[in-house]
Amino acid sequence: MTLLTTVFAAIICTVLWYRNAPDSQMKLGILCWMYWGASLMWFVDAVFEYAQIHEAYFTPAPADMLNDFYLGLSVVALGLVIWLAALLVKDPKGVVKAALFKKGTK
Template identity: 65%
Template sequence: MTLLVTVFAAIISTILWYQKENRKELRLGTLSLMYWGASIMWFVDAIFEYAELHAAYFTPDPMDMLNDLFLGLSVVAFGLIIWLVILLIQDPKKIVRNAILNQ
């Protein structure tokens, strides 16, 4: 489930990166790469878990699936938080800088 959640986030962020004209300003490439990296990490985890569990890998308990869903959503939320912090620090449109200087 974590793999599915992060792959969907990676696909959505990649589509946004491809369609937006101001992709450099918004650092959408960074967001996309974070999600693709998480997807690769979960894919490798799935391979090793399948090697350990074999056929039982495809019949998880509902509670395990729910835990994996929450973990995947947490990873996506954490990626968004990191992306927002990067945007606030770099401040490409100088909005934060102007707000601080005008006070």
């Protein structure tokens, strides 16, 4: 469930990135790389788990599914927080800088 949640997040972010390209002011690429990287790693985790428990991998207990989904959503939220922090620090539109300075001499 965590893998699926992250894969869907990666797909949505990639579609949004492609839709806005070549304009990269929102730095959506950061989110794409992060979610795809995590998806690939969790895919390997899933393969190892499948090798251990075989078909049972596809029939998880509802409580486990819910917990994994909760973890997946938390991972997506953490990714968004990291992206937001990077966006505000890089400030490609100069919005944060504009908020820090007033126009004029006084």
